[in-house]
Amino acid sequence: MSAVVSWARRATLFMGFLFLYAPIAILAVMSFNASRLVSVWGGFSTKWYAALLENEQLLHSAKISLAAALISATIATLLGLLAAISLARFGRFRTRMLFFGAVHAPLVLPEVVLGLALLTCFVAFGVGRGFITLVIGHVTLTMCFTTVAILAALRDSDPALEEAAMDLGATPFGAFVRVALPQIAPAIVTAYLLAFTLSLDDLVIASFATGPGATTLPMRIYSQVRLGVSPQINAISTLLLALVAVALGLAALVSSRRARRDGQVMTSRARAPDNAS
Amino acid sequence: MSAPLLSIKSVSKKFGAVIALENVSLDLGAGEFFALLGPSGCGKTTLMRCIAGFESPDAGTIALSGVDLSGVPPYRRPVNMMFQSYALFPHLNVFENIAFGLRRQGGKKDAIDARVNELLAMTQLSAFGHRRIDELSGGQKQRVALARALAPRPKMLLLDEPLAALDRKLREETQFQLKEIQRLTQTSFVIVTHDQDEALALADRIAVMRAGRVEQVAGPMEIYDRPATRFVAGFVGETNFIEGRLERNGAAALIAAFGRIPCEPGNFPDGAQATLSVRPERIGVAREGEGIAGVVENFVFRGETTLLRVRVASNIVLRAAAGHGERHAIGDPVRLSFPPGAGTLLKEEL
Numbered sequence A: 001m002s003a004v005v006s007w008a009r010r011a012t013l014f015m016g017f018l019f020l021y022a023p024i025a026i027l028a029v030m031s032f033n034a035s036r037l038v039s040v041w042g043g044f045s046t047k048w049y050a051a052l053l054e055n056e057q058l059l060h061s062a063k064i065s066l067a068a069a070l071i072s073a074t075i076a077t078l079l080g081l082l083a084a085i086s087l088a089r090f091g092r093f094r095t096r097m098l099f100f101g102a103v104h105a106p107l108v109l110p111e112v113v114l115g116l117a118l119l120t121c122f123v124a125f126g127v128g129r130g131f132i133t134l135v136i137g138h139v140t141l142t143m144c145f146t147t148v149a150i151l152a153a154l155r156d157s158d159p160a161l162e163e164a165a166m167d168l169g170a171t172p173f174g175a176f177v178r179v180a181l182p183q184i185a186p187a188i189v190t191a192y193l194l195a196f197t198l199s200l201d202d203l204v205i206a207s208f209a210t211g212p213g214a215t216t217l218p219m220r221i222y223s224q225v226r227l228g229v230s231p232q233i234n235a236i237s238t239l240l241l242a243l244v245a246v247a248l249g250l251a252a253l254v255s256s257r258r259a260r261r262d263g264q265v266m267t268s269r270a271r272a273p274d275n276a277s
Numbered sequence B: 001m002s003a004p005l006l007s008i009k010s011v012s013k014k015f016g017a018v019i020a021l022e023n024v025s026l027d028l029g030a031g032e033f034f035a036l037l038g039p040s041g042c043g044k045t046t047l048m049r050c051i052a053g054f055e056s057p058d059a060g061t062i063a064l065s066g067v068d069l070s071g072v073p074p075y076r077r078p079v080n081m082m083f084q085s086y087a088l089f090p091h092l093n094v095f096e097n098i099a100f101g102l103r104r105q106g107g108k109k110d111a112i113d114a115r116v117n118e119l120l121a122m123t124q125l126s127a128f129g130h131r132r133i134d135e136l137s138g139g140q141k142q143r144v145a146l147a148r149a150l151a152p153r154p155k156m157l158l159l160d161e162p163l164a165a166l167d168r169k170l171r172e173e174t175q176f177q178l179k180e181i182q183r184l185t186q187t188s189f190v191i192v193t194h195d196q197d198e199a200l201a202l203a204d205r206i207a208v209m210r211a212g213r214v215e216q217v218a219g220p221m222e223i224y225d226r227p228a229t230r231f232v233a234g235f236v237g238e239t240n241f242i243e244g245r246l247e248r249n250g251a252a253a254l255i256a257a258f259g260r261i262p263c264e265p266g267n268f269p270d271g272a273q274a275t276l277s278v279r280p281e282r283i284g285v286a287r288e289g290e291g292i293a294g295v296v297e298n299f300v301f302r303g304e305t306t307l308l309r310v311r312v313a314s315n316i317v318l319r320a321a322a323g324h325g326e327r328h329a330i331g332d333p334v335r336l337s338f339p340p341g342a343g344t345l346l347k348e349e350l
Helices: A003-030 A047-054 A056-089 A096-108 A111-124 A131-156 A159-167 A172-201 A204-209 A217-225 A231-271 B044-052 B094-105 B109-122 B138-150 B168-185 B196-202 B220-225 B230-235
Strands: B006-015 B018-028 B033-037 B059-064 B079-082 B156-160 B188-193 B205-210 B213-218 B240-247 B253-256 B259-262 B273-278 B284-286 B292-301 B306-313 B316-322 B333-337 B343-347
Touching (some): A047 A056, A047 A231, A056 A096, A056 A131, A056 A172, A056 A217, A056 A231, A111 A204, A131 A172, A159 A172, A159 B079, A172 A217, A172 A231, A204 A217, A217 A231, B006 B044, B018 B044, B033 B196, B044 B079, B079 B138, B094 B109, B094 B138, B109 B138, B138 B156, B196 B220, B205 B220, B205 B230, B213 B220, B213 B230, B230 B240, B230 B273, B230 B343, B240 B316, B284 B316, B292 B316, B306 B333
Parallel strands (some): B033 B188, B033 B205, B156 B188
Antiparallel strands (some): B006 B018, B006 B059, B205 B213, B240 B273, B253 B259, B273 B343, B284 B333
């Protein structure tokens, strides 16, 4: 391969990464800018992070967002697990296709439509909007993702394993908990982290579903940016970014460890001669 | 035979329009090695799953030691199953796989450890207790599956095609191990297989099944030497079907298109149309002398024997096995002889 081609490839790769990550890098760098002006570098400082701790409004919103993400991800993972079990294990019940479609609908539904639908629903039932409606909205949004992730894992796990467990004296529930659940545990962790980050990031559904007193962090950031970019916003955004990166990194770690384990199995199987005799 | 351990009475099962089992009745004794033999789709696996409790019969009863099993879920039946795919738990090591059934029963840790170690020793896996399942070879997995199913001391062990996943050499070795373990544990084994050699080699008694029905239940030698139906004769081992008319006068014989074949008439009436099933190795092959004349059309060397295809009439070819050391070339004239007890007379099937 000629040097020119190799150089061109590296340049393309570099441009790609630049395009994807330059805005985020600039945001993170600017959060350490001592100057109030976004366009001028005034030296390194962590004063905006210190100022964050004083900003009651932002901290309150951050707490709301974290609480909503933790609770909604837990509920969405549980519901997703139940939905996946019914789709994977209960055979062809009569309304299966309808249920399958209904569970997956939010995947393709425009978020604005889903948000508006939730708002209309809350108003129609006379439910006061606040933290609880926010959590309900996020469960609605994220449950389809958790169902898809868990369903895929459940389909991969062999139903004969559960039969074997029952044959050996485990009740159907016991067989599921002791045998099927360990098989799909990585998928459940992944589903939870996915739901958590989706909820933490969400602006659209939150704008429709929440009410006064339960303003989420993305909503707070968005409303403040309209008044001008402040370095404090850069700082909180960088923290948010770090949190999401950690969550997604964990999810990737869980699934890659699983993949590596399976990979090892393949190679060791290929290597080991049949030494049973 | 004393009271049967397992008694299956008139069991029927349908899946939609497909009849899987039709009026099946069987009695299995304690400590017996029993085989359900048949081609795929004959209902043998369905019958096994009915015994294990994963399917429930539409009609009929299954009773174990006199206790009706209908409505009893799999986890309360003292019957364990060894799955065709082995279905070993991948997140548990060998020891914990074997201990799974014992832990469900409760019991002291020491007792469980002792029982698991006993089974590890019996299946020659003592060194592998802490191995992960995916670190085992096919033969080792098979033995873990066997040990796991035997651990809770079931009254009956069901084995679904236990040797299907093993290669030929390992399979023969494992057959001896299975027999030995069955003898040591004094447990009833019920094996499901489509492999006639496996059934003949392992079982004390065999039930040959076809399209949801039991065709014949008998010991391996009787199944082979005295098949009850044309299907059994054709499915178990190689055979020749010779059609003709029975003549009972004097020495009984079947009058076939190409000659007169001596046979045991049984209770067939004189002049009845019947089919004689004769195994290739029961037919004597000679270069000259008495017997039915034919021409060697083709041959296959099988090691201890050579299988000849001999044309005895323009439209009839018989298979006969020549002993070791006898050489025949294509086109050689031969004489085929039939000792009186060589074949079994079967009814004409419509």
